[in-house]
Amino acid sequence: DQQVKQNSPSLSVQEGRISILNCDYTNSMFDYFLWYKKYPAEGPTFLISISSIKDKNEDGRFTVFLNKSAKHLSLHIVPSQPGDSAVYFCAASVDMGRRALTFGSGTRLQVQP
């Protein structure tokens, strides 16, 4: 029973364009959502988060959008850079981020120069 789903295993984007990574969830108890980036041979690195009381959070080139009614969130990277090439994981938590994370299966982003 996958409570957090990332249906696109991979995404390829040209440098300078927008990258949009999508994530769906089924558990309505989730109230905190995070995106992690993972390079090979490294652990996941926290990128950006959003709580369920917001619908958008921005941090530089990264913006996360949350649509609670659709149980959907997305990560936008603008403009995309070759260094953004990595695996991106969506994760969700309850109790405003104070409980264990439930991860999606990841999307591999390739940014072409």
Next chain:
Amino acid sequence: ETGVTQSPTHLIKTRGQQVTLRCSSQSGHNTVSWYQQALGQGPQFIFQYYREEENGRGNFPPRFSGLQFPNYSSELNVNALELDDSALYLCASSLESFQETQYFGPGTRLLVL
């Protein structure tokens, strides 16, 4: 300030054996979580330790056990290894279990033959 470190980096065991994986948490962090990441999947929560006590457990059998020491470092023990235990084991430390402060180590890759 040192990051999260894990040892060993790689390990090969045979079915039925026992294994101990180690994690040193980020300086100042008092919470350690362990995750199992199978190939092509996202990390799955095993359990969390907060101030030397288990503080939440995922859907893993009792042969997965752990410890947290007074210096907040941690061990993950797996008994009676099965082939499906082959995975990347990630340790993450955080302050007061708040996920946004969570830093992951590079992981230990375990292969069970």
